Amino acid sequence: MAASTDKRNRYNLIVGAPNVKAAGGIQIGEPITNTENYPESASAVVAPELGLVPAGHITEDGVTKTVDRSTEKIKDWNGDTVLVLDSDHSASLKLTFMESANVNVLRTVYGPQNVVISNGGKSIRIAENAEPLANISVMFDIKGGKGARIRVLAPDVQVTNVGDVQWVKAGVVKYEVTLECFPDVDGNKLYQWLDRDNVDPDDFTRKLTLPSGASSGTWDLTVDGYTATGLAHNAQGTTVQSKIREAGAKTVEVRGNGPYTITNAVSVAVNTTALKGGSGEAKVERGSADG
Known part of the structure; x- marks a missing residue:
């Protein structure tokens, strides 16, 4: 009997560390409507036309993606399932911003119209109200380890939930947010690019x-x-x-x-x-x- 070969390859294992050299690992901007400006890879230079700006530090919990796909089973007269239909699909991202004085972050959390800059940026006024929050885009650059890179792009998202905000001596002020992802003109809510060096x-x-x-x-x-x-x-x-x-x-x-x-x-x-x-x-x- 021939000896078995181990088909496992550790170069297919990827970690989720931020690429802090890429604008801190996370960038935000206006919703992206032109798919021609999308990145071609995880390593390609990001097109300036996307208008993305750094959002700085996020907590060590990183970014969590949640996909909810609901299905409906179609049954025949005998009660047997003959077809499964997708009835609902949603994608969301969850993360916690740490740079609570970053104007780009504040406008994401409170809405652009509710964050007013004065005194050459030394003073920021923040208003909180029931107005809907603006849609944005968000991009994450990730170091996967062993030469691997990941880029995640959500071209159109909206903050749907902001967690409790604490002002305490023992910690920085943070904004925990949930971002609902909406489809672009091609019907896609999220994109991922993966680059690897170690490939046969x-x-x-x-x-x-x-x-x-x-x-x-x-x-x-x-x-x-x-x-x-x-x-x-x-x-x-x-x-x-x-x-x-x-x-x-x-x-x-x-x-x-x-x-x-x-x-x-x-x-x-x-x-x-x-x-x-x-x-x-x-x-x-x-x-x-x-x-």
């Missing part, structure tokens, strides 16, 4: 070989659940890439004209029943066609 490229690269000598017909390619149909028997890699991206796999890259190297992919499958001529079977292998 072969984990996300596949070599695809079609049956040898096919003279006509078409084939279908499925990558991570997205399917491009009606590919020509001799399709160029650029064409295959274009078609699979049109199908929804936006970041997949395809090199070669057969065999093909497919990168930024985990699951790759092929249907060659409509190919004519040729011999052998299609093969999908881990790794690259260029060796």
